[in-house]
Amino acid sequence: MKILAKIYAFLIFVFLYAPIFVIVVFSFNSGSSRAVFEGFSLQWYKEMLQDELILRSLWYSLIIAVLSAIIATVIGTMAAVGINNLKGWKKSAFLSANNIPVVNPEIVTAISMMILFVFILSYFNSLEMGFGTLLIAHITFNIPYVVLSVLPKLRGMDSNIYNAALDLGCPPVKAFIKVVIPQILPGVISGLIMAFTLSLDDFVISYFNSGSSFQTLPITIYSMTKKPYSLKLNALSTIMFAVILVLMIAGNIRKPANEKKLKK
Amino acid sequence: MGKTVTVGNKKVMLAPFSSWMVVFVFIPMALVVYFAFTDGDSFTLSNLQYIYTYRHTLWLSVELAFIATAICLVLAYPIAYILSRASERIQRNATLIVMLPMWMNFLVRTYAWMTLLENNGIINSALRGLAGLFGSEFDGFAMVNNRGAIVLGMVYNFLPYMILPIYTALTKIDNSLIEAARDLGSGGFQVLKRVIFPLSIPGIISGITMVFIPSLSTFIISRILGGSKDFLIGDLIEDFFLGNSGVVNYNIGAALSLVLMIMIFIATFFMNHFDKEAKTTAGGTI
Numbered sequence: 421m422k423i424l425a426k427i428y429a430f431l432i433f434v435f436l437y438a439p440i441f442v443i444v445v446f447s448f449n450s451g452s453s454r455a456v457f458e459g460f461s462l463q464w465y466k467e468m469l470q471d472e473l474i475l476r477s478l479w480y481s482l483i484i485a486v487l488s489a490i491i492a493t494v495i496g497t498m499a500a501v502g503i504n505n506l507k508g509w510k511k512s513a514f515l516s517a518n519n520i521p522v523v524n525p526e527i528v529t530a531i532s533m534m535i536l537f538v539f540i541l542s543y544f545n546s547l548e549m550g551f552g553t554l555l556i557a558h559i560t561f562n563i564p565y566v567v568l569s570v571l572p573k574l575r576g577m578d579s580n581i582y583n584a585a586l587d588l589g590c591p592p593v594k595a596f597i598k599v600v601i602p603q604i605l606p607g608v609i610s611g612l613i614m615a616f617t618l619s620l621d622d623f624v625i626s627y628f629n630s631g632s633s634f635q636t637l638p639i640t641i642y643s644m645t646k647k648p649y650s651l652k653l654n655a656l657s658t659i660m661f662a663v664i665l666v667l668m669i670a671g672n673i674r675k676p677a678n679e680k681k682l683k684k
Numbered sequence: 685m686g687k688t689v690t691v692g693n694k695k696v697m698l699a700p701f702s703s704w705m706v707v708f709v710f711i712p713m714a715l716v717v718y719f720a721f722t723d724g725d726s727f728t729l730s731n732l733q734y735i736y737t738y739r740h741t742l743w744l745s746v747e748l749a750f751i752a753t754a755i756c757l758v759l760a761y762p763i764a765y766i767l768s769r770a771s772e773r774i775q776r777n778a779t780l781i782v783m784l785p786m787w788m789n790f791l792v793r794t795y796a797w798m799t800l801l802e803n804n805g806i807i808n809s810a811l812r813g814l815a816g817l818f819g820s821e822f823d824g825f826a827m828v829n830n831r832g833a834i835v836l837g838m839v840y841n842f843l844p845y846m847i848l849p850i851y852t853a854l855t856k857i858d859n860s861l862i863e864a865a866r867d868l869g870s871g872g873f874q875v876l877k878r879v880i881f882p883l884s885i886p887g888i889i890s891g892i893t894m895v896f897i898p899s900l901s902t903f904i905i906s907r908i909l910g911g912s913k914d915f916l917i918g919d920l921i922e923d924f925f926l927g928n929s930g931v932v933n934y935n936i937g938a939a940l941s942l943v944l945m946i947m948i949f950i951a952t953f954f955m956n957h958f959d960k961e962a963k964t965t966a967g968g969t970i
Contacts, residue, residue, distance in 0.1 A: 425762075425766045428762055428763065432759065433781070436785045437785060438796075439785070439793045439794075439796035439797055440793070442796045442800060442806065443788065443793070446799070454795070454798070455799050455802070495700045498697045498698070502698035502701065503698070514698070517709070520713070523948070523952065524948075525898070525900070525918075525948060527901050527903060527941070528716070528901070528945055529712075531938070532713055532715060532716045532941070533708060533712050535715045535716065535719060536715055538934075539715065559704070559708075560708040567701075617787075621787075621789070621790075623790070624904075628925065628926070638789060641791050641792060642904075645795060645908075653789075654792065657788050657789055657792045660789070661787060665784070665787075668780060
């Protein structure tokens with residue numbers, strides 16, 4: 421039974437990682453084929469780093485991800501605190517409203533915002549979709565995830581500490597910053613990170629809500645896949661994957677270190 | 685739960701959220717409904733009637749999404765179970781290991797499946813080489829540009845969404861319940877059937893929802909792996925909004941989106957119903 425379990429787990433991870441393996445290996449191909457490996461070379465990395473379109477859209481992706489994550493975290497954290505204070509039907513109404521963009525298919529969220537933007541922009545003939553519409557769209561789909569990651573922390577919060585601070589004469593705003601924020605901070609940070617990554621990775625919503633002037637990386641990748649496939653995309657994906665892997669491992673190593681500090 | 689803390693002014697805290705949601709979620713949704721039922725400026729049902737011509741596409745989308753969800757469930761349950769029983773060191777990284785592939789752009793990953801599956805792809809070349817060793821000819825399997833490839837693309841892209849909720853539900857099960865069942869004389873299979881499985885149903889339900897919805901509404905997977913033969917509902921919506929096949933028609937596109945939303949609403953409604961039923965038969969909340 422144990423061996424069977426191990427074989428099964430192995431096969432599932434082969435399935436999950438096979439494409440990753442193919443992408444990484446072929447990023448080093450000296451030929452230009454996706455399927456025939458001709459020899460080792462770094463040419464696709466070099467070409468990728470010289471591709472202005474890729475670099476520019478990577479930059480745009482980062483700008484949108486950082487801005488939308490920060491704005492969504494502020495709005496979402498405030499909303500979570502507000503929702504946590506509510507009771508009864510009001511609370512469930514707000515929670516259901518918050519869930520609409522989560523439950524709705526991405527493509528529906530995307531086209532619904534697209535209709536709104538087209539509608540509004542048609543009044544201002546000169547404007548077209550771009551940075552603004554993209555940022556708004558990303559903030560919109562990020563907010564619910566921030567709310568959902570902050571709420572459990574608020575529920576698990578010991579309200580006595582906050583009340584104690586008030587009893588001891590601490591003004592509410594100061595008590596909020598000094599007592600509440602530190603307690604919900606893990607939720608706020610994980611919401612921020614989730615919003616950042618969702619935004620960085622988003623294709624569907626950006627696809628319908630970005631103009632030709634301001635394209636994020638996934639959009640550029642999509643338009644590149646329509647032309648004859650270039651292994652530059654493999655090189656790009658491999659670098660991004662490596663960066664994320666390093667960040668993840670660093671995060672995992674840092675955690676135990678922090679715990680040790682706390683124990684001291 | 686304890687007392688809820690009233691922090692700050694409720695209205696002030698909720699104001700940015702409420703206004704943002706009204707302007708960028710509710711109004712757009714209302715616009716979808718408005719466009720679906722109008723034609724230029726007057727009320728009409730013709731958009732919805734027109735969708736009837738696409739009934740085969742709608743049915744195919746449901747069918748493929750259903751198959752993909754079922755395969756995901758069958759594949760995910762055992763691996764979630766294995767992970768939930770693994771050593772602490774593996775468990776600490778389980779989520780990371782399952783999520784990691786999703787950090788690579790999904791278009792590039794889906795293209796990598798092309799590389800693996802296509803006629804001159806890696807798998808067929810390997811099989812051909814193998815056949816050559818035995819001195820026989822092999823034409824290769826037709827593994828791409830068909831419905832099977834679309835389902836594979838869905839299963840591949842959404843499998844982690846099935847594994848993770850089931851895994852979470854399984855790790856939450858109180859070990860003393862399992863021990864109690866053992867002490868009372870249940871065998872391994874009995875424990876699985878009577879204790880572990882019923883308690884993991886909430887995870888299964890959210891897994892099914894999280895796989896079915898994106899599978900039903902995908903539009904890129906079908907385009908890359910399915911060739912141009914099998915259009916799904918997502919592809920139709922894209923076409924009507926962006927005019928890739930020459931016709932832009934927001935009204936029909938909105939009507940299709942409305943139908944998609946209704947299908948998903950019905951599906952989630954059923955799933956929630958199952959969830960409640962499961963909770964009452966399992967004897968209490970988890």
